[in-house]
């Protein structure tokens with residue numbers, strides 16, 4: 001992707017697309033924060049904290065929950081944002097036809113063999129969600145569910161090590177240093 005104009009246009013197009021797709025979705029906090037705050041925040045972690053400027057990664061971050069949570073298809077993503085973005089979004093999309101336990105185990109199993117681009121989005125997604133969990137407990141979650149989310153995230157993040165030091169250091173701090181040790 002060549003110039004600033006082109007990059008700006010495609011990023012804004014991407015934010016607009018995700019905002020429309022997630023328009024009726026809310027986070028699970030008491031304030032019912034618009035869901036779009038999450039993908040935008042994930043992209044911001046990548047630019048502000050992880051030093052990532054690859055437009056494919058930033059687009060995939062903005063779009064990362066559209067296929068999983070809305071009527072968006074991967075073909076639709078490819079037709080607008082190209083095959084590279086499609087492939088990263090596909091890698092970070094859970095198969096909702098599987099049980100929750102299978103989905104969670106697959107994330108652990110697939111993390112290490114993911115592409116570098118997908119690993120970056122996964123790290124930023126976990127960092128955002130863990131920070132959000134520290135900020136407040138989602139409606140309907142009890143202590144056990146929160147703890148299990150931390151433990152499971154630790155297992156995923158362990159498999160993503162060696163991808164981005166800045167995000168891994170911050171995840172390590174949130175998860176507790178021991179969880180990242182072998």
Ligand SMILES: Nc1nc2c(ncn2[C@@H]2O[C@H](COP(=O)(O)OP(=O)(O)O)[C@@H](OP(=O)(O)OP(=O)(O)O)[C@H]2O)c(=O)[nH]1
Nearest residue numbers: 026027028029038065068100125129130132133137138149
């Ligand atoms: N911490 C937090 N999470 C919220 C909130 N609202 C929605 N979520 C979403 O909930 C998901 C984590 O909850 P789980 O119990 O593991 O999954 P589930 O609700 O989809 O079954 C995350 O999905 P995800 O982004 O697809 O990531 P992943 O963790 O499933 O990989 C996260 O974005 C909130 O207020 N706080």
Ligand SMILES: [Mn+2]
Nearest residue numbers: 038064065125
């Ligand atoms: Mn997410």
